[in-house]
Amino acid sequence: MFEAVLLTVITAATPLLIAAIGELVVERSGVLNLGVEGMMIMGAVIGFAIANQTGSGTLGVIGAIAAGMAMSALFGFLVLVLVANQVATGLALTILGLGLSGMIGEAYIGVPGLRIPELYIPILSDIPFIGPVFFQQDAIVYIGFALIIGVAYFLFRTRAGLILRSVGDNHGSAHALGYSVLKIRFMAVLFGGACAGLAGAYMSLAYTPQWVENMTAGRGWIALALVVFASWLPFRVIIGAYLFGAVSVLNLHAQAIGLGVPSQFLSSLPYLATIGVLVLISANRRLTLVNTPACLGKPFVPDR
Amino acid sequence: MGTENHSEVDTASAPFARSGKDKLLDAQGLTKRFGDILANDAVDLTINKGEIHALLGENGAGKSTLVKMFYGSLEPDGGEIWWDGQKVAIDNPAAARELGIGMVFQHFSLFEALNVVENIALALPNPGNMKDLAKRIETVSREYGLPLNPSDIVADLPVGIRQRIEIVRCLLQEPRLIIMDEPTSVLTPQEADQLFLTLQRLASEGCAVLYISHRLEEVQRICHHATILRHGQVVNECDPTKETPATLASMMVGAEVIAVNAAAQKPAIGDIRLGLHKLSAPAATPFATALNNISLELRAGEVVAIAGVAGNGQGELFDAISGEMRVAPDMILLDGAPCGAKGINWRRKKNAAFVPEERLGHGAVPGMKLSQNIVLTRHSTGDKLVNGGMVSTANAGEMEQRIKQAFDVRMSHDDPEARSLSGGNLQKFVVGRELDRQPGVLVINQPTWGVDAGAAALIRQAIIDLARSGSAVLVISQDLDEIFEIADKIAVISRGFLSEPEPAADMTRERVGLLMAGGAETQGEVA
Numbered sequence: 001m002f003e004a005v006l007l008t009v010i011t012a013a014t015p016l017l018i019a020a021i022g023e024l025v026v027e028r029s030g031v032l033n034l035g036v037e038g039m040m041i042m043g044a045v046i047g048f049a050i051a052n053q054t055g056s057g058t059l060g061v062i063g064a065i066a067a068g069m070a071m072s073a074l075f076g077f078l079v080l081v082l083v084a085n086q087v088a089t090g091l092a093l094t095i096l097g098l099g100l101s102g103m104i105g106e107a108y109i110g111v112p113g114l115r116i117p118e119l120y121i122p123i124l125s126d127i128p129f130i131g132p133v134f135f136q137q138d139a140i141v142y143i144g145f146a147l148i149i150g151v152a153y154f155l156f157r158t159r160a161g162l163i164l165r166s167v168g169d170n171h172g173s174a175h176a177l178g179y180s181v182l183k184i185r186f187m188a189v190l191f192g193g194a195c196a197g198l199a200g201a202y203m204s205l206a207y208t209p210q211w212v213e214n215m216t217a218g219r220g221w222i223a224l225a226l227v228v229f230a231s232w233l234p235f236r237v238i239i240g241a242y243l244f245g246a247v248s249v250l251n252l253h254a255q256a257i258g259l260g261v262p263s264q265f266l267s268s269l270p271y272l273a274t275i276g277v278l279v280l281i282s283a284n285r286r287l288t289l290v291n292t293p294a295c296l297g298k299p300f301v302p303d304r
Numbered sequence: 305m306g307t308e309n310h311s312e313v314d315t316a317s318a319p320f321a322r323s324g325k326d327k328l329l330d331a332q333g334l335t336k337r338f339g340d341i342l343a344n345d346a347v348d349l350t351i352n353k354g355e356i357h358a359l360l361g362e363n364g365a366g367k368s369t370l371v372k373m374f375y376g377s378l379e380p381d382g383g384e385i386w387w388d389g390q391k392v393a394i395d396n397p398a399a400a401r402e403l404g405i406g407m408v409f410q411h412f413s414l415f416e417a418l419n420v421v422e423n424i425a426l427a428l429p430n431p432g433n434m435k436d437l438a439k440r441i442e443t444v445s446r447e448y449g450l451p452l453n454p455s456d457i458v459a460d461l462p463v464g465i466r467q468r469i470e471i472v473r474c475l476l477q478e479p480r481l482i483i484m485d486e487p488t489s490v491l492t493p494q495e496a497d498q499l500f501l502t503l504q505r506l507a508s509e510g511c512a513v514l515y516i517s518h519r520l521e522e523v524q525r526i527c528h529h530a531t532i533l534r535h536g537q538v539v540n541e542c543d544p545t546k547e548t549p550a551t552l553a554s555m556m557v558g559a560e561v562i563a564v565n566a567a568a569q570k571p572a573i574g575d576i577r578l579g580l581h582k583l584s585a586p587a588a589t590p591f592a593t594a595l596n597n598i599s600l601e602l603r604a605g606e607v608v609a610i611a612g613v614a615g616n617g618q619g620e621l622f623d624a625i626s627g628e629m630r631v632a633p634d635m636i637l638l639d640g641a642p643c644g645a646k647g648i649n650w651r652r653k654k655n656a657a658f659v660p661e662e663r664l665g666h667g668a669v670p671g672m673k674l675s676q677n678i679v680l681t682r683h684s685t686g687d688k689l690v691n692g693g694m695v696s697t698a699n700a701g702e703m704e705q706r707i708k709q710a711f712d713v714r715m716s717h718d719d720p721e722a723r724s725l726s727g728g729n730l731q732k733f734v735v736g737r738e739l740d741r742q743p744g745v746l747v748i749n750q751p752t753w754g755v756d757a758g759a760a761a762l763i764r765q766a767i768i769d770l771a772r773s774g775s776a777v778l779v780i781s782q783d784l785d786e787i788f789e790i791a792d793k794i795a796v797i798s799r800g801f802l803s804e805p806e807p808a809a810d811m812t813r814e815r816v817g818l819l820m821a822g823g824a825e826t827q828g829e830v831a
Contacts, residue, residue, distance in 0.1 A: 159425070166415045166426050173413035176377060177427050178397035294416065 005253060006133050010141060011207055013245025015040070015199040015216075017144045019223035020230070020237045021151050022195020027227055028155060029188035030168035030295035031079065034090025036196050037220025038097020039071040043200025045101040048108055048211045057116035061140070061201045068197020069190050071097060076189040080182045083299045098214060105211045113209030116140070140202045145238075147195065152234035164188060168293030171300040181300050196220065218271065225274045228281055232291045240277075247273050326352040327389070328512050329374065329405075329481055334383035336369050343369040345536040346383065351481065356503060356513045358523045358544055360556050361533035362756035363728050367516050370533070371483050374514070375407045376400040388480075398429065406479035408470045408487055416459040420452055424473045445472045448502050463614050464495045471502065482506065483514045488522060492613055493784065493817040500526050518757075519785065520549035534558055553757050564764045564789050574604030577745045577776035578625070578656070579637040583644075585624055593617040595624065598802045600795065602745070602776045607767060608805055609779045609791035611816050612824075617800035618780045619661065622749045625778070626658040627651050638745065652685050657743035659735055661750040661780075663727070667734040670723035674715075675700040677722055678707070678737055685741060703740065711736035712762065728759040735763050739770055746770060749780040764790050784813055798824035 019036050026033050046067035051060025075093050078084040118138050125135035155161040164184055167174045171181045203219070204211055222244055230236035251266035259266075329351040336344040344366045351357045361367050372378040374385070376394040385392055387403055394400050400407075414423050421438045425431035438454035445452040450468040458466060467487060474482050484503075488496040503513055503526060517523055523530060524544045532540040532555045540555045547555075583598040595617055602608050612618055623629035625636060627648035635644040638654045648658070660666045668677045678700050683690045688699050704719055711732040715725060722730060735751060751767060752760035768790055771777045780797075781787050787794055788808060795805040796819035803824035819827070 159431070162418070162422055162426060166418065166422075169415040169417045170413070173409075173415060174426075176397065176409065176413045178376070178401075179426075291417070 003129060003133060005249065008249045008252070009242060009245045010133065010137065011245075012249050013241040014141050014144050015202045015207065015219055016223050016226060016244055017237060017241035018140070018147060018202065019196050019199035019220060020226040020241060021144075021147050021234060022192040022199075023223055024227045024230065024232060024234060024237060025151060025155075025164070025195075026188050026192035027296055028168045028232060028293055029164050029185045030171055030293050030298065030300075031076075031185050031189055032086045032090065032297040033072065033075055033093070033189060033192055034087060034224065035071065035075055035093025035097065035220075036192075036223050037216060037218065038094035039068045039193050039196035040097075040200040040203070040216045040220045040223075041101040041214070042071050042097045043068045043197030044204040044215055045105040045108070045200075045211060047197075047201035048113060048204040049104065051114045051205055052108060052111060055114070057114055057205055060114070060205055061116070061198065064201030064205075065194045065197040068193040068195070068200065070193070072189045072193020072196070075193075076186045079299070080185055080189070083301055086297050086299070094220065102213045105213060108211040109213070111211065113211065114205065115209040116205050138206050140198065140206060143198070148234050148238055155234065165293075168295055171295045171298070175300070175302055181302065185300075196223075199223070222270060222274055225278055229277050231281070232293065244270055244273060326354070328353045328355075328387070330386040331370075331374070332384045332386070334370065334373060334385070335381050336366075336373060336378060337381050342536050344373070344380075347533070347536070347538055349531055349538070351512050351514060352529075353480075353512055354507050354510045355529055356507050356515055356527045358527035358530040359514055359516045359533065360520075360523065360530055360552060362556055362758070364726055364756075365533040365556070366536040367533055368485065369536075371407070371485065371514065371516065374400065374481075375405060375483060401427075401429065401477055401479075404478065404480035405483065406474035406477050406481070407483040407485070408467070408474055409485055414458050414466055414469060417457070419455050419457050420469055421454040423458060423469055424476060427473045428476060440476065441472060444475055448472070448475065448505070449498060450502065462616075464491055467491065467495075467499075471499075479511060481512045481514065483516075485516045486518065487515075488517065488519060492820040493813045494821060496522065520552045521785075523552065524549060532556055557756070557758055559758075564761055564768065572605050572774075574774065575639075576601050576637075577604050577639055578602040578747075578778065579640075580625070581635055581637065583621075583624060583631060583635040585620060585629060585631050587620075588629070593620055593800045595620050596800045598800075600778075600802060600805065602778050604744070604774050604776050605771060606792040607771045607777045607779060607790050608793045608795065609781055609787040609808075610795050610797050610802065611781065611784060611787050611820065612797035613820050614782055616797050616820075618749060618782075618797060620800070621797065621802075622658070622660060622747065622780060625747050626660070649684055652681070655744035657681075657738035657741055657746050659738050659746070659748040659751065661753065663730050663734050664723060668722040668730060671721055673719045673721055674708075674725075674733060675704040675719050677733075678703050681737060682741065687741075707733060707736040707740050710740065711766070728755040731755050732759055732763060735766065739766055742770070742773070743775060745776050745778075747778045747780075750783075751779060751781065752783065752786060760786070784816060787816075788813075796820055796824040798822055801825040801827070803827045 019040055023033065023036055043064035047060040047064030050063035051057050071093060075089060078089045079086045116138050118136055121135040125131045155165060163179055167179065167181050167184050175181050200216065203215055226237055226240040226244065229240040248270045251269060254261065254266055255263055327350055331347060331349045333346040333348065334344050335346055347370055359367050369378060373380045374394065376396045376399050385394060392403065421434055421441060424441060425434065425437055431437050441452055441454045445468065450472055452468055452472055487499060491499065507513060515527055524547065527544045530542050530544045531538055534556065544552065580598050580600040583595055585595040587594040593616060598621065610618065620629065624631050627646060631644040633642040633644045637643065638651060638656055641654065643651055643654065664670050669680065675697065679689050679695055687703065689696055701719065707713065713729050713733045713736065715729065725733065731752065735748065738746060751763050755763065764786065767777055767779065779791065791808045793805040794808050794811045794816065796803045796816055798820055801824050803819050804827060
């Protein structure tokens, strides 16, 4: 029983984890992209469509990543090159993604989907309990963990990561030192788009292998909240994602047990938890201020 | 404040005679245009090897524009730059660093959330291993008498240390020319002396320094040659050791600068107008300073100045006195009435006025017209600016005209947006807006920060005149010249502790410097 619960927690947490780590990199560079939900849903529908047409899950995943990147490139062009307002553009991106995905996905409603296969890691997957939970998952779950470790290493151990953090901390100084603020931010935005697209692919190709309109159901927003929850530190994203994953599957299991609580209340739990956690986090200003990228959401116009 | 107090600094002995042979950087006819404004108009400038070269001029004279072209952050519209006999194009800061041009910025270009090594690594083309770099930083910084701890986070460091980081960062690039933009504006006198020793050592090693400063005394002390800019053109060149601060100032302004007259009337000291009693407040953010047990009495007719290096609690103290930060009622008394928990409007109605440090964004709303900005601070102090909830634009406009004339605020058209005014003009406006009321208590933070000599003299004279007419004035400033010019009493703030105010006549720069460096703290702890 516990093993089964843990398995569902992992599948619920993975899309949150991947979308959040992408947005974390974007925000570390000083850009606030509120369009995660829109990029995710586009990843979900394009991934499903391509996998359905070609019969290849891998091609579907690649297509989803490309779709997320295309959406983020549009966002990057608007807010970095044309210096549009980041909040408004991000919201517009979400609305665009939801609408466009509904249109593209119309033909795929009710079409049986394709699930990307599980990869059993040799030897490790044979360990009792730990094996089935952690080492008999599909590739995207592993990629999610690799992304967290990779991003942490990149941000805090490499020169490129240092430059990216410096751009988010003080874009004026970074520019004065001769770094191309806009180029670095654009790359970060593209990475965020790729992650959101991948998270979307996980939704339509692994979590529930089918296309349902609006199937990301606010997970992009939770991913955004997770970045704040993690106070912009990669490893804390894991804790946050699993906490939220656990809260959202609690709903299903509580219903299965037959708990006398209305299901509507249980399904609203992840969102209530998001609000609660954000309030708690912002109450501790010391903690957030130290890691918050100082230039988050501020537009940059080079004076040259 | 004479040179005799700084005997350890060798007064401007040029190690290299000024001749054409040792040219390091030679700029010919540099021109830069921003829209309709010619920021630099055919500027010629020659810097020799081993020379400390001063670049002087009022705000907006084009100094920053010129050095930005040398450092590759701006592209010249015309003219040539010759470096060591070769014509060069400096396309970006990396190219400048490759040539051996380093820059120490006026507003620090440091990253607060990063530590010392990371900050320095960002400016080096090949920083290599972080551990080795940390060791190099320790050695070089000690060698030049600017010790640094590589793992400190910049946000936790005082400004003096931050500037050290900038300088060490420059030194690690093995520069042949260091450009310094107002380096001493945030230093204690002792820290400034240390900086001068470092500069002289660099010059003796053959490194050239281009030195921008508003402080003419130090230019006289350490610089070998000076170029003076006015309205984007070179108007004069001189050997500053042969000039006086007054002659240098008149070259910059193009006219005699009126000296501030503080002694006109001896102050007739009256009742206590503003009292601070054991004012304490915790730090609101990790980057803020806590206030500790601050006590002060401000009497009618006097100017009390609070000196201190930036970031030692000046902003927090100002916020507490103005009412932006609430404290316990009895900690602040205005004419005897407890007001620590009252808002800013209540205090304004008690005839107090406040001028914050940051004029654009805090003192004035950038996108609003001047007359609208007047309404924002004076709506409820009986100036008939608001009648029955409606703003009287006529009265506000009249007041704007009055302030404009009294304080010589220059503007291109009538009643412009605050952001369109130059720094000095806007400062004259935000100070004039409050002085126009003839407040009984005036608290003013950094009255002439980044303001040119003419405007600064006008503002300082107005502050003195207000005090002499019977008001109490509290000035918070980092500029010691200014403090000695206008203050009757001087106190020093250090890490949120305030020293006992002492008559300005009994204070010396050295004593103020010692208090800045922590003396105020020990005094405050004992008290």
